[in-house]
Amino acid sequence: MSVRTGQCLCGKVRFHAKVEPSIQACHCTQCQRWTGGGPLLSVRARDLEIEGEDWIEDYRHSEWGERAFCRKCGTTLYWKMQGRPVGYIAVGLLDDQSELAVTEEIFVDFRPSWFPAWIGATQSTEAQEMAKLEAFLAEQGK
Numbered sequence: 001m002s003v004r005t006g007q008c009l010c011g012k013v014r015f016h017a018k019v020e021p022s023i024q025a026c027h028c029t030q031c032q033r034w035t036g037g038g039p040l041l042s043v044r045a046r047d048l049e050i051e052g053e054d055w056i057e058d059y060r061h062s063e064w065g066e067r068a069f070c071r072k073c074g075t076t077l078y079w080k081m082q083g084r085p086v087g088y089i090a091v092g093l094l095d096d097q098s099e100l101a102v103t104e105e106i107f108v109d110f111r112p113s114w115f116p117a118w119i120g121a122t123q124s125t126e127a128q129e130m131a132k133l134e135a136f137l138a139e140q141g142k
């Protein structure tokens with residue numbers, strides 16, 4: 001993990017966080033609409049410190065997830081589980097995107113036909129992801 005800085009388009013929201021070098025591509029239809037086209041490309045982040053939190057708007061699209069964007073410029077910021085710390089930050093926010101690679105594609109059954117697969121990335125379907133989510137939620141419920 002490396003500490004990286006980033007910001008939204010207008011600069012009202014800035015952050016630094018420890019970021020993993022692997023990018024996850026989510027092809028679910030919610031992410032496609034949220035990003036405006038193509039997958040949500042994000043990196044796992046820890047120890048996130050945000051400046052400009054007043055500019056962040058949360059949108060709950062499901063019973064478990066929460067999507068955040070900048071109220072000023074509309075930039076896609078991050079996705080997280082409700083009531084949990086931020087898990088994934090949109091990779092395009094990072095000031096330095098060197099030495100990152102797409103290693104994981106999820107919800108590949110929703111990947112549009114015009115969008116090619118990443119060679120070498122793991123592929124998982126909605127059914128596989130939902131099974132993982134259910135196992136995670138069951139674990140949290142203990």
Ligand SMILES: [Zn+2]
Pocket residue numbers: 008009010011012013070071072073074075
């Ligand atoms: Zn902004």
Ligand SMILES: [Zn+2]
Pocket residue numbers: 026027028029030031032040107
């Ligand atoms: Zn998605």
